[in-house]
Each structure stands twice: as structure tokens, then as C-alpha cells.
Amino acid sequence: MTALSTALHTRWQRSVIRRSPQLTTLTLSSIFSETASQFVGVALIWVVLVTTHSPADAGLVVLCRRIPEIISGPLLGPWFDRYAPVPLTALGYLVRGGTVAAIAVLSAVHLLSLPLLLVLCLFMGITNPLASVGSRVLIPRIVSTEDRQVANGVLSISDQFPYLVGPAMGGAMAGFAGTWALLVPAGMCLVALLLLIPLRAAGVRETPSGADSTPPPSGRSSWFGFKPMVTTPVVRAMMLLTILYYISYGPLLTAIPVFASTNLHSGGAGYGAMWSAMGLGALGGLVSIPRLAKRRPAVVNSVGAALWGVALLPLVVIHSLPAALVVMFVGGLVWAPYASTEIGVIQHSVPEDQHGAVFGARRSVIVSSSPTGAALGGVLLEHMTAVHVIGLSAVSCVAGGLICLALPSVRKTPPLNPAPDAAPAEEPATVAD
Structure with missing residues (x-):
């Protein structure tokens, strides 16, 4: 018990919550x-x-x-x-x-x-x-x-x-x-x-870094926050993935209640339990963020989107509520690091005096993408079963993740918080005099 107390105390001393x-x-x-x-x-x-x-x-x-x-x-x-x-x-x-x-x-x-x-x-x-x-x-x-x-x-x-x-x-x-x-x-x-x-x-710092010497750009000069999404390669790739991810995810919002009713025969209670299971998984998955922070963030999210689709695929053959709850819980575990990783890339790649504009634009992208996917799911349900819509959503997430993983800007983005014992970046070769 003493060893455990010591370990917990050491972990607490090192935690970001204690320092901030x-x-x-x-x-x-x-x-x-x-x-x-x-x-x-x-x-x-x-x-x-x-x-x-x-x-x-x-x-x-x-x-x-x-x-x-x-x-x-x-x-x-x-x-x-x-x-x-x-x-x-x-x-x-x-x-x-x-x-x-x-x-x-x-x-x-x-x-x-x-x-x-x-x-x-x-x-x-x-x-x-x-x-x-x-x-x-x-x-x-x-x-x-x-x-x-x-x-x-x-x-x-x-x-x-x-x-x-x-x-x-x-x-x-x-x-x-x-x-x-x-x-x-x-x-x-x-x-x-x-x-x-x-x-x-x-006394939290209220002004962005460098704001004393250079006034922050107006919304218009930064295209109301959309400019970095277009001109910064890694941010552009991450936002492309987010759009694909949320549009692919959207059909679940309309397909899951139909799936719970027709395939699981569980009604509203089962429908609510499925989303609760995903929420529990997402909370549990947050513990993986410190370790994933030492990896290439754009790669983490691209692989995460593909794995989310893979985790979701078993729903197409499942007919029991407990099994569906397990699938949704695993999906939540995979989903958990996505938003914080994307936000970290934006904070790292975009000047601090443009963070507000970019996050405002990001909010616009997310709010428009998810309902678009949900509306698409509603249209698809007029012609397909809920199982087929869920399967299509899963495959689309896999495809979106793999497409973004193939982009050079995604693979080349270095870790935002590399491990202390990580090998230093290789220096370019120099020509001897």
C-alpha cells in the first residue's frame, strides 16, 4: 500500500492539473x-x-x-x-x-x-x-x-x-x-x-503572444479563420479529415435509433444505452491522450478515424443489445483522443493571435458537417436498411482515415510533445570543405 501511495503521489506531482x-x-x-x-x-x-x-x-x-x-x-x-x-x-x-x-x-x-x-x-x-x-x-x-x-x-x-x-x-x-x-x-x-x-x-494572460508589438489580424484579413485551414498543410489535412469524419459519422445519428428498434428490439432504452456506452468509452479513452501525445498527431487522428470505422463494422452482424453496447464502448475508446489531438495541432501550427478566429471557423465546419451527415443518413434510410447505413458509415470512416494518412503533410507532422528519450531529428548532411 505504501508503494501504491508513493506512486500515486509521484504521479500527482508530475500531473499537469497540479502544475496548473x-x-x-x-x-x-x-x-x-x-x-x-x-x-x-x-x-x-x-x-x-x-x-x-x-x-x-x-x-x-x-x-x-x-x-x-x-x-x-x-x-x-x-x-x-x-x-x-x-x-x-x-x-x-x-x-x-x-x-x-x-x-x-x-x-x-x-x-x-x-x-x-x-x-x-x-x-x-x-x-x-x-x-x-x-x-x-x-x-x-x-x-x-x-x-x-x-x-x-x-x-x-x-x-x-x-x-x-x-x-x-x-x-x-x-x-x-x-x-x-x-x-x-x-x-x-x-x-x-x-x-x-x-x-x-x-491574472490569466488575456492577450496572445506578441500582441503587444503586432496587433492581431482582423477576421477579414484571416478569411474569418478559414485562411489557415487552406494555407497551412497539416491544418488543411486535419480539417479535411474532420469534415470526412463528421459527415461519415452523421448517418449514425439517424440509423442507430432505427437499428436499436428493428435489429435489437430494444426500443428507446436500448437506443439511449448505446450512446451512453459510447460516452463511457470516450471518457475512459481520455487516459490514452498523454501517451498518444508523444506520437505524430495527424497520424494518430487518421489512424483513429480508420479504427473507428473498423470498430463499428461488427454492428452489421450483431443482433443482441449487450454485444452492441460493447461495440459502442470500444468505439468511444477509439474516438476519445480525436478532438484534443486536432485542437493541439491547430494550437501548435497557427499563430496564437489567430486561435480565436480559427476555432470559430472550426466550430462552423463541425456544426455544418454533422447535421449534413445526419440528413444524408435520413435520405439513405428511405432506400436502405439501418444495417446497410451503419456499414456504409463505417467504411466511409475507414476510407477517410486512409486517404488522409496518405497525405505527406500528415505523415511529416512531428509529435507535439515527443518522448524525452526520443531520438533527435536527423540533421541534414553537410558537404565537407
Whole structure:
């Protein structure tokens, strides 16, 4: 037991969390905010369906919350390169929580109409990048360069954990309390906002490196964040992979519920359990990030996309829920390092005074890619079985990963955090005098 205590103490002393308490604060703040977002996404759909009995109205609510980010992400992202990111992130939390609280109160006093609800959802959608981009911009300002990749992995908990608990809480509490349940995510946003106060008080560096001598580029001069995605080879390759990955992944969103019903005969409970299994796997897979940080990041993600497709393929021959849960859990393990690795490449390859613009543009790409894939899945389900759609999605992920793995910029990208005992890069040969 003493040896174990010593090992744990040594591990703690070396951990990035101990060296950067601000990272823990930022991660907790982001967890509360993103859990609130997932809660609201499910709760609003339930409330609208119960109130109007119209799936079309529920679809409009989802559309109004998501689509505006495609435009507002590139427009608001550059703000983080020109102004202090902590107050901007706090503003995003304030708007998110305040709007949700307004929906609850207006519904309670019978003043909430569908048009007004759609306007409020549009407002949430437009300002959502303020709550989502800030944490990515702040990472390089609170941790050292060598700790950045692992810090991104820690922050990824705020991407995975909310998917595990937010929808379950939102569905259960909306069914019990109706729109009053929305006060819970409003409170979560308040907690997230309060957690940002220590970051402000701790004197977190608010300006990008070099900003004192050279003003950061405007959004227009950096093509609103898209320019590095086109002109920087490794970032271009990573974003190409992300687009292929998310479009290939999207059909699962529409195919999995049909698969759970027709092939597993498990209904809504099985459907929810499958995504929960993936969420658990994604949380567990985060422990692999420190080791993978010593590998070539673009190769890690390309191989990861291909392995995700391979992990998913067994679903085409599975007819039992327990086996499907195992497959989804393994898929989550494979998926876990993807976002933090991609973010680390962007942070390393793009000047810090353009991080906000690029992450805003990245948000636009992701928000547009996943629904596109989901819509494609819906069309395919009109002509194919759920098993065939899942198989096509898996094969597409394998193909996308292998295509990107063949790109020279992917294979040549060095590790962002190489192992201490790694052999030094080979020096070019010189001609003797």
C-alpha cells in the first residue's frame, strides 16, 4: 500500500492539473456549461413535442439553435484574438443561461409562443460560439507548451461527460417538471460563470503572444479563420479529415435509433444505452491522450478515424443489445483522443493571435458537417436498411482515415510533445570543405 501511495503521489506531482490549477477551474466551468447545453437540447424538444404535438416545430427549434453557428462562429471567433477571452466566455455563459431562464419564466406566465421561442433559440445559436471557443483559446495561456496536449485531453472531459449526463437529465426532468426544468441548466450556466472569476483574479494572460508589438489580424484579413485551414498543410489535412469524419459519422445519428428498434428490439432504452456506452468509452479513452501525445498527431487522428470505422463494422452482424453496447464502448475508446489531438495541432501550427478566429471557423465546419451527415443518413434510410447505413458509415470512416494518412503533410507532422528519450531529428548532411 505504501508503494501504491508513493506512486500515486509521484504521479500527482508530475500531473499537469497540479502544475496548473487554472486548468481544473476552466474544465469544471466548461463541464457545467456544456452539460447545460446538452440538457437544453433534449428538454426543449420534449417540451415542444408535448406542447404542440408537432415534430416539425421541434425540428425548427433544433434548427434555430444550431444553424446560426455556421455564420456566427467565423464572425465571433476573431473577437477572442482582439479582446480578453475570459470576459467574452463569461458573456457566452450569461447569454446561454439567461435565455434559457427567460424561456422557463415566459412559459410559466403563459407568454411563450412558438415564434418567440424560435427567436430566443436563434439568439442562443448566434452567441453560442462565445461559450464554446473561449476554453480552446485559453489553454495556451494557462499551461506551458509541453503540457498543452495533455491539457487539451483534460479539457476534453467537458466534451464527453456532458453527452453522458446532459441528455438523460434533460429528458427525465423535462418529463417531470416541463419548462420549469430549464431553470436547472440556467443554474448550471451561473455556476460556470462563477467558476471563471478565479481565472480572472489569477491574472490569466488575456492577450496572445506578441500582441503587444503586432496587433492581431482582423477576421477579414484571416478569411474569418478559414485562411489557415487552406494555407497551412497539416491544418488543411486535419480539417479535411474532420469534415470526412463528421459527415461519415452523421448517418449514425439517424440509423442507430432505427437499428436499436428493428435489429435489437430494444426500443428507446436500448437506443439511449448505446450512446451512453459510447460516452463511457470516450471518457475512459481520455487516459490514452498523454501517451498518444508523444506520437505524430495527424497520424494518430487518421489512424483513429480508420479504427473507428473498423470498430463499428461488427454492428452489421450483431443482433443482441449487450454485444452492441460493447461495440459502442470500444468505439468511444477509439474516438476519445480525436478532438484534443486536432485542437493541439491547430494550437501548435497557427499563430496564437489567430486561435480565436480559427476555432470559430472550426466550430462552423463541425456544426455544418454533422447535421449534413445526419440528413444524408435520413435520405439513405428511405432506400436502405439501418444495417446497410451503419456499414456504409463505417467504411466511409475507414476510407477517410486512409486517404488522409496518405497525405505527406500528415505523415511529416512531428509529435507535439515527443518522448524525452526520443531520438533527435536527423540533421541534414553537410558537404565537407
